[in-house]
Amino acid sequence: MFKILRKEILGPEMVLMELAAPNVSKTAEPGQFVVIRVYEKGERIPLTIADFDRSKGTVTIVFQKIGKTTHLLGTKNEGEELADVFGPLGNPTEIESFGKVVVVGGGIGIAPIYPISRKLKSKGNEVIAIIGYRSKDYVFWEERMRSVSDKLLIATNDGSYGEKGFVTDVLKRVLEQEKGIERVFTIGPAIMMKAVADMTRPYNIKTIASLNSLMVCGMGMCGACRVTVGGETKFTCSDGPDFDAHLVDFDELMKRLNIYKEEEKLSFEKWKEEVK
Amino acid sequence: MNVNKKLTPMKEQEPHERRNNFLEVPLGYTKEEAVLEASRCLQCPTHPCVDGCPVHINIPAFIKAIKEEKFDLAIDIIHESNLLPAVTGRVCPQEEQCQAVCVMGKIGDPVGIGRLERFVADLDLEKRRKGEVMMPKKEKDKGIKVAIVGSGPAGLSCAADLARMGYDVTIFEAFHVAGGVLVYGIPEFRLPKAIVQEEISMLSNMGVKFVFDFLVGRTRTIQGLFDDGFKAVFIGSGAGLPQFMHIPGENLGGIYSANEFLTRVNLMKAYKFPEFDTPIKKAKNVAVIGGGNVAMDAARTALRLGAEHVYLIYRRSREEMPARAEEIVHAEEEGIDFVLLSNPIRYIGDEKGFVKQVECIKMQLGEPDSSGRRRPIPIEGSEFKLDIDEAIVAIGTTPNPIIAKTTEGLKIGKHGEILVDENLQTSVRGVFAGGDIVTGAATVITAMGAGRLAAKSIDRFIKGEI
Numbered sequence: 001m002f003k004i005l006r007k008e009i010l011g012p013e014m015v016l017m018e019l020a021a022p023n024v025s026k027t028a029e030p031g032q033f034v035v036i037r038v039y040e041k042g043e044r045i046p047l048t049i050a051d052f053d054r055s056k057g058t059v060t061i062v063f064q065k066i067g068k069t070t071h072l073l074g075t076k077n078e079g080e081e082l083a084d085v086f087g088p089l090g091n092p093t094e095i096e097s098f099g100k101v102v103v104v105g106g107g108i109g110i111a112p113i114y115p116i117s118r119k120l121k122s123k124g125n126e127v128i129a130i131i132g133y134r135s136k137d138y139v140f141w142e143e144r145m146r147s148v149s150d151k152l153l154i155a156t157n158d159g160s161y162g163e164k165g166f167v168t169d170v171l172k173r174v175l176e177q178e179k180g181i182e183r184v185f186t187i188g189p190a191i192m193m194k195a196v197a198d199m200t201r202p203y204n205i206k207t208i209a210s211l212n213s214l215m216v217c218g219m220g221m222c223g224a225c226r227v228t229v230g231g232e233t234k235f236t237c238s239d240g241p242d243f244d245a246h247l248v249d250f251d252e253l254m255k256r257l258n259i260y261k262e263e264e265k266l267s268f269e270k271w272k273e274e275v276k
Numbered sequence: 277m278n279v280n281k282k283l284t285p286m287k288e289q290e291p292h293e294r295r296n297n298f299l300e301v302p303l304g305y306t307k308e309e310a311v312l313e314a315s316r317c318l319q320c321p322t323h324p325c326v327d328g329c330p331v332h333i334n335i336p337a338f339i340k341a342i343k344e345e346k347f348d349l350a351i352d353i354i355h356e357s358n359l360l361p362a363v364t365g366r367v368c369p370q371e372e373q374c375q376a377v378c379v380m381g382k383i384g385d386p387v388g389i390g391r392l393e394r395f396v397a398d399l400d401l402e403k404r405r406k407g408e409v410m411m412p413k414k415e416k417d418k419g420i421k422v423a424i425v426g427s428g429p430a431g432l433s434c435a436a437d438l439a440r441m442g443y444d445v446t447i448f449e450a451f452h453v454a455g456g457v458l459v460y461g462i463p464e465f466r467l468p469k470a471i472v473q474e475e476i477s478m479l480s481n482m483g484v485k486f487v488f489d490f491l492v493g494r495t496r497t498i499q500g501l502f503d504d505g506f507k508a509v510f511i512g513s514g515a516g517l518p519q520f521m522h523i524p525g526e527n528l529g530g531i532y533s534a535n536e537f538l539t540r541v542n543l544m545k546a547y548k549f550p551e552f553d554t555p556i557k558k559a560k561n562v563a564v565i566g567g568g569n570v571a572m573d574a575a576r577t578a579l580r581l582g583a584e585h586v587y588l589i590y591r592r593s594r595e596e597m598p599a600r601a602e603e604i605v606h607a608e609e610e611g612i613d614f615v616l617l618s619n620p621i622r623y624i625g626d627e628k629g630f631v632k633q634v635e636c637i638k639m640q641l642g643e644p645d646s647s648g649r650r651r652p653i654p655i656e657g658s659e660f661k662l663d664i665d666e667a668i669v670a671i672g673t674t675p676n677p678i679i680a681k682t683t684e685g686l687k688i689g690k691h692g693e694i695l696v697d698e699n700l701q702t703s704v705r706g707v708f709a710g711g712d713i714v715t716g717a718a719t720v721i722t723a724m725g726a727g728r729l730a731a732k733s734i735d736r737f738i739k740g741e742i
Contacts, residue, residue: 023487023495032494037452043544043553069553084452086489216544216554219450219491220676221516222536226527233520233527238678252527255629259529263555270550 001081005058010140011133013065014108015074016050021085022057024049030115031093031210031242034059035218037084038073045069046215046225046237048187049088050111059085062111062140067264068271075275089218090241093208095119098182100126102174103149104167104196106188107133110141112210113187117148120185126150128174128181132167132188136160168195181205186245190257194250201246209245211236214257228252281384284313286391291609295579298464298547301606302366307345310395314342316380317387324377325389330725331433333357335374335389342392348410351400354393355412358724359436360429360475362401363458365394366467368721369600401474414482415442420738423448423506425492425679428456429720430512430711432479433727434734439482441735446506447479448490451543456514458720460543461535463573465580469542493678498686498707508706508734511694512727515712516676520669521565525623529630530557534566534574534670541577556581559666563587563634564612565620566670567597572604574668575612586612587662591619591639591652617641619652621659623667635661675713683707691716699733699742700726708734 006018024034033048051060065074076082093116101120105113110131120127129149133139135158146152153170154162163170167188175181184207186196193209200207213225213236220238227236230247234240287303288294294301305313317339325335334353341350354361370376370390378386400410422438424431427449435445453459455472480486492498492513501509518533520526532540537556540546544554562578564571567590575586588607590597593616597604608614617639624633638658641650675692687695687703693716694709696702702709710726712718736742 023490027495027500041545041552043555084489086450086452086491087495089491089494216536216539217450219494219516220678221518221673222539223518223520223533224536226520228527233522252629255529256527258629259557260555263549263557267550267553267555 001083002085003081004076004078007076007078010062011138013074014062014138014140015065016060016062016111017073017076018058018060019082019085020057021059021087024059024085024087025052025054025057028052028059028088029092030095030119031112032088032090033218033241034061034085034087035089035215036061036073036082036086038069038076039083042072042083043069044084044086044216044218046089046212046218048112048210048241049115051115059087062108064108068268071268072271086218090237091239093119093185093210093242095123097123098125100128100178100181102128102130102171102181102184104171104184104186104188105129105131106167106192107138109186109188109192109210110145113185114141114144114148116185117145121148128178129153130155130167130170130174132156132170132192133161134158166195167192168199171196171199175199175203175205183208186210190250190254193245197245197248197250207245208242209248210241211243211248211253212241212257213237213253214259227256279318279380279384280312280316283385283388284309284316286388291611294465295576295610298580300468301465304398305391305395310342310392311345313388313392314339317343318379320379322379324379325374328374328377330373330721331357331728333393338396339387339389339392342396347396347399350396351410354396357728358433359412359478360432360724361393362397362471362475363429363467364721364724365390365397367462369719371601373721397475401471404474409481411481412436412440412478414440417444418442420444421446421506422734423501423509425509425511426450426456426513427454427476427486428458428512428514428711428723430514430723430727430730431456431510432476433724434510434512434710434731435484435727436479436482437728437731438734439479439484441731443735445483446485446487448487448492450489450491452488453543454486454488460539461570461573463538463542463577465576466573491678493682498679498683498704502706508708508737510727510730510734511679511702511707511709511713512711512723513676513679513713515673515717517674517692518669519672519674521620521671523620523622525625525631526669528623528625529628530559530665531623531631531667531669534564534570534668535673537574537668538570538577541581547581557666559583559664561585561587561662561664562666562668563589563620563662563664564668564670565589566672567592567599568670568672569599569603571670572599572607572612574670575607576610578666578668579610579612583666587615587664588612589615589618589620589634589636591617592641592649593617596649615662617652619654620667624661631664631667633661634664634667635659673712673717675716679713699736700730701733701737701742706737708737
């Protein structure tokens with residue numbers, strides 16, 4: 001069992017948990033993820049590692065309450081335990097001294113972008129961070145992101161904080177103004193990562209997306225997370241989760257993310273009845 | 277002497293009943309039936325059955341004990357070589373192993389060795405449930421740590437033997453329960469999961485430690501295990517990488533690898549959704565691709581999930597099917613529709629991205645290929661389509677590459693298998709491997725045999741003999 005040591009509400013439906021998982025934190029690297037199972041009858045869901053502390057033996061996850069599993073997870077409090085925290089999984093993000101880089105995070109994807117930015121910065125890169133939220137209420141980790149970037153640009157969909165618009169609106173301007181961007185990293189909803197990829201493609205800037213496929217096993221034995229990259233089938237969990245965004249078939253990814261929409265709805269409705 | 281030439285029958289759930297439930301199909305022998313079947317054993321002096329068994333159970337001795345109604349003695353004899361007889365009694369292909377060479381087979385049916393093994397094992401589990409625990413004999417603790425990677429058949433049997441020798445054994449398992457393919461792969465109706473856990477609990481009683489949610493290669497590398505104080509490592513991580521055909525449309529919704537389909541149903545209990553949270557698509561018309569045991573398991577599982585029609589598409593003819601004869605018969609009895617000498621060439625999806633048809637091409641058999649089976653050749657212009665809303669690809673698995681990729685100096689063969697010497701030692705000293713990760717997908721009992729051999733080798737390695 002894995003104890004919740006700290007819980008923090010980051011915004012509407014957005015929760016942070018710091019979990020006691022020493023086996024995971026010992027070898028975790030930015031870009032990797034964990035698969036968690038909340039309780040005995042629970043499903044396995046992948047969550048990107050938002051932070052880790054080797055000396056405390058903890059990993060931090062940030063999630064948005066969407067369906068049954070994430071809502072149920074959200075009801076758990078400090079001191080309670082999760083059935084499973086499995087990891088670290090996937091390949092760490094490839095981080096070198098590239099020069100000038102841009103990180104683009106959207107919504108909950110800002111959490112895993114943070115340790116990546118931190119490592120990029122520590123390797124001497126010039127980090128331009130673009131982060132986007134739905135509105136002012138949803139803003140979290142602004143200061144953390146500022147501490148690991150040379151320039152921080154914030155957008156909200158409704159303009160209630162930072163610039164009005166999407167991260168891609170900001171990215172468009174950055175691409176026009178900045179010279180010598182060596183690499184772009186993006187984490188967020190599939191539709192956003194697709195838009196980022198489309199935008200950097202004409203500039204020929206290598207763009208890495210961390211994919212959020214549905215998963216069961218997390219270790220390459222089931223293929224639930226398969227995705228087409230450059231015309232070849234890859235497993236997000238064991239070949240990724242980072243891929244060259246210019247080669248990812250995002251339309252297929254988005255369709256595959258919806259495979260269990262009906263079942264997810266049924267499960268969530270049933271749960272809401274039960275906890276009424 | 278008048279010996280009954282016929283195998284004592286075992287009761288089974290009727291096909292029309294069982295296709296609607298996940299309960300076990302064969303129901304096991306009663307005491308009377310077991311004693312009767314045991315009396316068919318000739319106790320021949322050559323006992324070829326023992327050599328036919330990959331873990332060399334003293335078969336005539338345990339059968340004699342059953343005949344004399346000394347059931348405790350029978351289980352002790354089996355436990356000397358095999359701590360999971362309730363499992364192997366159910367899933368071993370005895371007809372290709374011990375029973376294939378049984379002398380009785382020359383004049384009639386071979387002795388039902390597997391059924392007898394299952395009988396004593398089940399009797400033992402019943403006694404254990406009542407609190408009567410028979411502990412296998414153990415040597416004095418050596419205080420030497422050995423790591424086992426994977427809790428499938430190979431890892432469990434290696435751990436059991438090492439624990440008996442007095443080693444301090446830890447099994448690292450990636451999933452949240454022990455058993456490997458016994459829990460994620462083989463369905464409940466062939467191997468009840470409660471039985472697997474009961475058998476495995478014997479290992480815990482012997483002091484074997486289990487660490488779950490631990491993926492060797494990621495959570496810790498093999499080298500990391502040595503740094504943590506382990507003196508030897510056994511890799512029994514199995515052939516977990518599912519193969520796809522790489523044909524158009526294979527990533528449509530509703531298309532699963534057999535591993536995913538069976539893992540959702542068996543390990544995650546998706547057949548009880550929404551009581552359990554893991555979903556599975558409920559389909560009307562299902563195509564299973566493949567002709568092995570896993571294909572049969574997937575087809576029969578799809579039926580039990582409520583499918584109206586399940587096609588089993590296999591590119592060769594029934595004769596070449598690699599599945600056990602018993603499983604093929606079970607599938608057929610339950611109404612699986614065998615589409616033989618046919619191979620999928622593409623899947624066709626609807627506008628939402630779900631599969632709605634599979635297009636196949638008819639095949640004919642040509643000259644034998646490297647496997648000795650006749651090579652299937654497509655017949656031009658013979659394409660046909662089947663309406664389906666789910667497909668399960670069960671064309672085999674290859675070794676999982678994670679350990680190979682993260683272990684320096686570990687030599688790998690061309691199919692991703694770990695290369696070992698005659699002692700099952702890999703190219704890295706102190707690291708041993710066995711089971712499907714070495715052989716590619718094989719049987720539970722072959723993996724258990726490898727686990728036992730590796731245990732012997734690890735003991736010799738630690739003593740400095742190899």
